[in-house]
Amino acid sequence: MKKSVFLGTVAAATLLAGAGFAQEGSTLAQVKERGELNCGVNTGLVGFAAPDANGNWTGFDVAYCRALAAAVLGDPSKVKFVPTTGQTRFTALSSGEVDVLARNSTWTYSRDTDLKLDFVGVNYYDGQGFMVRRDLGVTSAKELEGATICIQTGTTTELNLADYFRANNMTYTPVNIDSNAEGEQQYMAGACDAYTTDASGLAATRAAFADPENHIILPEIISKEPLGPAVRHGDNNWGDIARWTLNALIAAEEYGVTSRNIEELVRSSTNPEVQRLLGTTDELGAMIGLDAEWARRAILANGNYGEIFAANIGEQTPIGLARGLNAQWTQGGLLYTPPFR
Amino acid sequence: MTDVSASASPPFRLSMLINDRRYRSLTFQVIVFILVMLGLWWLIDNTLRNLALMGKSFDFGFLFQRAGYDIPQTPIPYTSDDTHLRASVVGLLNTLIVSVLGCIAATVLGILVGVARLSRNWLFARLMTVYVEIFRNMPLLLWILIIYAIFTEILPPPNAYRGENATMSMILFDNVALTNRYTAIPTLGMTNDPGSLDLGARITFNWATIAFVVALVGGWMLRRMIRDHAQRVQDRTGDRPVTWWKSLAVMVLPSLFLIWYFGLHLEPPSLQGFNFTGGLNVSNGLVALWLALTLYTAAFIAEIVRAGILAVSRGQSEAAFALGLRPNRTMSLVILPQALRVIVPPLISQYLNLTKNSSLAIAVGYMDLRGTLGGTTLNQTGRELEAIVLMMLTYLAVSLIISAGMNVFNASVKLKER
Numbered sequence: 204m205k206k207s208v209f210l211g212t213v214a215a216a217t218l219l220a221g222a223g224f225a226q227e228g229s230t231l232a233q234v235k236e237r238g239e240l241n242c243g244v245n246t247g248l249v250g251f252a253a254p255d256a257n258g259n260w261t262g263f264d265v266a267y268c269r270a271l272a273a274a275v276l277g278d279p280s281k282v283k284f285v286p287t288t289g290q291t292r293f294t295a296l297s298s299g300e301v302d303v304l305a306r307n308s309t310w311t312y313s314r315d316t317d318l319k320l321d322f323v324g325v326n327y328y329d330g331q332g333f334m335v336r337r338d339l340g341v342t343s344a345k346e347l348e349g350a351t352i353c354i355q356t357g358t359t360t361e362l363n364l365a366d367y368f369r370a371n372n373m374t375y376t377p378v379n380i381d382s383n384a385e386g387e388q389q390y391m392a393g394a395c396d397a398y399t400t401d402a403s404g405l406a407a408t409r410a411a412f413a414d415p416e417n418h419i420i421l422p423e424i425i426s427k428e429p430l431g432p433a434v435r436h437g438d439n440n441w442g443d444i445a446r447w448t449l450n451a452l453i454a455a456e457e458y459g460v461t462s463r464n465i466e467e468l469v470r471s472s473t474n475p476e477v478q479r480l481l482g483t484t485d486e487l488g489a490m491i492g493l494d495a496e497w498a499r500r501a502i503l504a505n506g507n508y509g510e511i512f513a514a515n516i517g518e519q520t521p522i523g524l525a526r527g528l529n530a531q532w533t534q535g536g537l538l539y540t541p542p543f544r
Numbered sequence: 545m546t547d548v549s550a551s552a553s554p555p556f557r558l559s560m561l562i563n564d565r566r567y568r569s570l571t572f573q574v575i576v577f578i579l580v581m582l583g584l585w586w587l588i589d590n591t592l593r594n595l596a597l598m599g600k601s602f603d604f605g606f607l608f609q610r611a612g613y614d615i616p617q618t619p620i621p622y623t624s625d626d627t628h629l630r631a632s633v634v635g636l637l638n639t640l641i642v643s644v645l646g647c648i649a650a651t652v653l654g655i656l657v658g659v660a661r662l663s664r665n666w667l668f669a670r671l672m673t674v675y676v677e678i679f680r681n682m683p684l685l686l687w688i689l690i691i692y693a694i695f696t697e698i699l700p701p702p703n704a705y706r707g708e709n710a711t712m713s714m715i716l717f718d719n720v721a722l723t724n725r726y727t728a729i730p731t732l733g734m735t736n737d738p739g740s741l742d743l744g745a746r747i748t749f750n751w752a753t754i755a756f757v758v759a760l761v762g763g764w765m766l767r768r769m770i771r772d773h774a775q776r777v778q779d780r781t782g783d784r785p786v787t788w789w790k791s792l793a794v795m796v797l798p799s800l801f802l803i804w805y806f807g808l809h810l811e812p813p814s815l816q817g818f819n820f821t822g823g824l825n826v827s828n829g830l831v832a833l834w835l836a837l838t839l840y841t842a843a844f845i846a847e848i849v850r851a852g853i854l855a856v857s858r859g860q861s862e863a864a865f866a867l868g869l870r871p872n873r874t875m876s877l878v879i880l881p882q883a884l885r886v887i888v889p890p891l892i893s894q895y896l897n898l899t900k901n902s903s904l905a906i907a908v909g910y911m912d913l914r915g916t917l918g919g920t921t922l923n924q925t926g927r928e929l930e931a932i933v934l935m936m937l938t939y940l941a942v943s944l945i946i947s948a949g950m951n952v953f954n955a956s957v958k959l960k961e962r
Contacts, residue, residue, distance in 0.1 A: 290923050297598060297926075318926035319598050349817040351725055356915070357923035362612045365624035376819065377614050378725070379909040379920075393701035394724045394828075396818045436599065 230302050230434070230441035231275065231492055239281050242268035243301035246286040246382050250407040250515050250522040251307055260284045263515040264305040267326060267432055270501040271303060271448045274493060279504035288382050289357035293318055297435060303445055305432040307401060309359045319436040323446035326431050326508075328528040328537050330424035331360050332402035334409060337417050339396065344423035351376045353386045353395035360400050363426040383408060397421075401428050403516065403524055410521040443491050450540040451498040454480055455507035457531050457540065462506040465499060480543045487543060508538070591929070604934070606925040607632070613920050615911045616827060621746045628921045635916030636938060642830060642912065643899040643942075646837040650898060651891075653838060654845025659875075661850050672846070679843035685904055687840055692832035692908040699724040699828075705815050719812045721820055726827045728813035728820035735807030752806045759798035766794040829910035833902065841898045848890045852883035884957045892950040896943050903939075913938060 234240055244252035244264055252262040260282075269279035285301050296304045297319060307329075308314075310322040333352075335341050344367075354361050356379040368375050378395050380386045387408055390398040398405065402424060409415045432449060434442050455461070458477050460468055469481050478484040482495035489495070505511050512529065516522045530536025561571040595602060607629040614624050619637040622630055661672045679687070702723045704712040714721045714728075721728040738751040770790050778784040802808075813823025856879050864874040903914040911919075913935060922931035 290919060293923070293926060294928055313924075314926075319600060347818075349819055349821065351819060356909075356920055361920065362624075362924065365612055365614045368614075369624060375614075376725075376825075377616050379616070379911060379915065381906065381909075389696065392696045392724055393703070394696050437597075 230438045231444065234275055234302055238276065239283050240268065240272040240276065240303070241283050241285055241301045242271070243285050243287045243292055243295050243304040243306055244268065245306050246288055246384070248307065248383050248404060248407050249411050250520065250524075251403070252284070252305070261515070263327070263511060264307065264432075266505040266511040266515065267305045267449065267452070268303070270452055270504045271445060273500040273504040274448045274451075274497040275444065277500060279500075289355045290381065293320065296320065296433060299435075302441070303432055303434050307404060307430045308433055309401075309428045310431050310433075311359060314433075320433045321436050321442045322431045322433045323442055324431050324449045325429040325537075326449060327403060327429075329401040329403050329428040329430050331363050331399060331426040331428055332405050332424055333397045333399045333421040334390070334405045334418055335397045335421065337419050341397075341421070344421045344425065345371060345373075347375065347397055348373045349375065350396040351378060351394070353378045353380055353389050353398045355380055355383065355386060355400060358400070359426070359428065364399055367425045387411070401430065403430075403522075406524055407516065407522045410523070440492060444493065447491060448498075448501050451480060451501050451543075452508040452511065453531075453538050453540045454543060455498075455502045456509040457533065457538075460502060460507060461510060462503055465502055469499065476543055595929070600926075602929060604930055606921075606927050606930070609925070611921065612924065615916060616909075617830065617911065628917075628925065631921060632913065632917035632934075635911055635913040636942075638910065638916075639899070639902055639905075639912040639914075640942070642834055642837065642902050642905065642910070645834050646841065646898050646902065647895050649834070649838040650841040650845055650894070653842035655849050657842060657846035658849025659853070661846060662853060676843045676846050679839050680847070684836060684840045684901055685907060688833055688836040688904055688907055691836050692828060695828040695832055696724050701725070702728075702815060702819055705820075714812075719810060721813060721815075723820070724828065725819070726825040727831060728823045728825050730810040730812045730823045733809050733811040735809070736805065738806065752802070752808075755802055755806075756799065759802055760795075763795040763798055767791045770794070827910065829905065829908040832908050833905050833910050837898050837901060840901075841894055844894050844897075845891065848887055848894065849883070852885075852887035853879055855886045856882045881957070885959055888950070888954045888957055892947050892954070895946055895950065899942060899946060900939060 242265075244260065244262075247253045248262070250262055252260060252264045254260050265284065268282050268284065272282045273279040285295060287295050287301070287304070287306055292304055292306050292308060293314070295301050304320075305326075307327070308322075309329075310325065314320050315322055333344050333347065335347075341347065347368075352364065352375050354364055354377050361377075361379075364375075364377070378389060380389060383400070383404065386398055386400070389395055391412070398408070400408075402420065405420050409418050409420070412418060432445055434445050454476075458474060458480065460477060460480070465481070468477060469483055472478055472481070472483070475484070479487055481499050482488055482497070486495055488497045491497075506514070509531075512524075512526065513519060516524045518525060526534070526536060528537045530538065532539040561567050592602070608627050610624075611626055611628045611631040612624050613631070615622060615631065615634055615638075617638055618634050619641065620630075620634060622634050657672050657675065661669055661676070663669045663672075699722050700712050702721070702725065704710060705714065705721055705723075712721075719730045734752060738755075740748040740750045741754065742748050770787050774785050774787045811822055813820040813825070816822070819825070860878055860882065861874050864878045865871075869877065902912060903918075905912040906915050906919060909915075917931055917938075918935045922928055925931075
């Protein structure tokens with residue numbers, strides 16, 4: 204008798220514990236309760252996400268995390284950056300270790316469906332390229348027959364590389380590496396002839412070299428790599444917040460809202476779209492569970508998309524990326540946000 | 545004496561489960577068993593619940609999808625069009641290659657160092673102590689990375705071998721090139737290729753390989769027969785016939801014949817385009833991993849060997865010396881056979897450690913089971929749980945097979961009680 208009572212208690216406790224362990228509650232509520240946004244970023248890619256000399260994270264992806272934290276928590280500094288490698292990033296997201304992943308991750312069909320992620324948009328339209336030493340005399344990726352190529356394992360670039368060489372009937376030897384830093388080291392030591400990753404990543408890596416002029420990025424772009432932030436599948440409200448924070452940054456550039464003129468526009472703008480974006484008319488924020496000034500704070504954190512781009516990876520920075528495909532649609536680029544209405 | 549036990553036994557009451565010494569231990573065992581099972585059930589239930597919450601299922605169908613990635617070292621034919629299953633098998637074979645190479649080298653080095661630590665030469669013995677203490681007391685991962693970094697940073701790229709004014713030249717009669725990517729060694733070529741045995745699934749064995757294995761095993765068995773015969777003659781007449789030339793002949797002649805018959809020769813690598821081709825490029829990842837595993841495990845094996853030798857009482861060697869045996873004969877005939885009984889059981893766990901430690905291969909980009917199934921496949925398919933479970937089971941199976949094999953060997957060397 205006693206034993207069965209005891210067993211019953213154990214079983215009940217186990218059930219409760221089991222239920223308690225499962226992830227429950229919305230991500231928004233969790234983030235608000237924690238008072239901090241956990242953001243998965245690159246382990247170190249200058250311009251996109253890297254800690255500076257003082258240990259503060261800066262970069263293009265970091266800026267998005269800060270904008271999201273500003274929109275949700277009201278403070279762009281309330282972010283905990285979790286460095287992830289190509290291998291650990293999706294597991295970190297789906298296990299709940301990070302709330303959002305902003306780490307040069309390519310939006311693909313299987314990641315969106317089978318891996319149970321939701322990509323909330325594209326913050327950088329990219330493509331895979333190759334970097335070689337200038338003195339190698341190679342001018343085209345088609346001349347890389349038999350080359351040894353450094354490749355980050357667990358990435359789409361790994362698959363593109365296999366497909367590209369197969370399609371062109373060429374052979375190569377992959378050197379599988381775990382992080383960009385390791386790839387850089389192997390490439391610099393001459394342990395691989397070419398380094399391949401997204402063209403933006405190559406530019407960022409080359410910018411960190413002591414002798415960037417001795418390395419060239421080959422003209423071939425062998426894939427489409429739409430990079431964007433991702434959240435877990437299933438929490439649609441959190442996905443909406445992440446998506447529209449990104450859209451707010453892009454829309455702000457389109458409508459000429461910058462971190463400098465935003466206060467003035469809040470008072471004086473007569474453009475109804477800008478008024479809705481900045482929360483002076485209508486209550487767009489309430490629709491996603493935030494207050495009216497969410498987008499205002501997101502833009503104030505690091506400026507609009509154009510300001511973020513220029514400050515971290517633009518032509519004035521050592522990385523020197525042109526806007527190209529990442530210009531506004533009005534400027535011949537692909538950035539086109541749905542209306543704020 | 546009267547039998548009272550049957551009549552004296554009181555009727556069973558529930559409290560006896562705790563109070564009666566006869567049942568108490570059983571009761572606690574049952575309770576602990578139930579608790580362990582509940583714990584396991586909770587873990588599994590919790591996992592399934594969380595999987596369901598994320599909309600993920602638990603199935604191994606991904607193993608039969610196209611892998612899509614390339615592997616640098618493929619013991620069996622593999623392209624990116626093959627399945628994840630084949631990629632995993634390639635990874636497993638790579639794990640086994642480095643483990644077998646490591647176990648052999650670590651055993652040889654470990655025995656040498658272990659014996660050397662007992663040397664009467666003070667300097668030599670102390671040097672071996674320094675080696676053992678340095679390698680035993682630093683993490684293996686550091687050694688792997690250090691050795692790999694040395695290869696990458698110190699050795700020249702293949703380009704250094706190019707042109708008229710090459711800064712580097714190949715060694716060992718222009719057969720071997722050391723580069724910071726790989727060591728290019730010659731392959732064996734045949735002028736009279738007998739073709740291959742096809743085992744299906746694009747796995748083939750060259751008939752020449754099979755012929756050599758048969759020749760070597762057959763030669764070894766013949767040598768045993770010759771030795772047994774010599775033993776019998778010695779037992780009968782007291783004179784041991786001279787056998788060394790017969791043994792040498794049966795071991796070497798068949799192989800020499802096969803080498804001549806198949807026209808076996810070395811095909812040295814040559815620099816073509818970016819890399820050496822024609823030979824075999826042994827990646828620095830493999831060499832660094834193998835060296836680190838060997839040096840690290842050999843330090844432990846050396847201690848095991850030393851302990852085993854010290855465990856044989858001093859009277860044994862004194863007795864052997866009294867019989868007029870020289871020190872090396874004493875070691876091989878008297879000390880080592882007895883020491884093996886002490887050495888073999890802990891040696892088994894060192895082999896298991898080495899095999900499991902080989903999963904650090906990912907640090908140097910060597911694509912072993914952890915790199916394929918637990919690395920790229922896991923990452924591209926998002927099947928974390930399935931891949932990890934499969935990997936755990938595979939390592940478990942490999943370890944159990946190694947320890948079963950070593951237990952057979954242990955049974956053959958342990959003290960025979962008659």
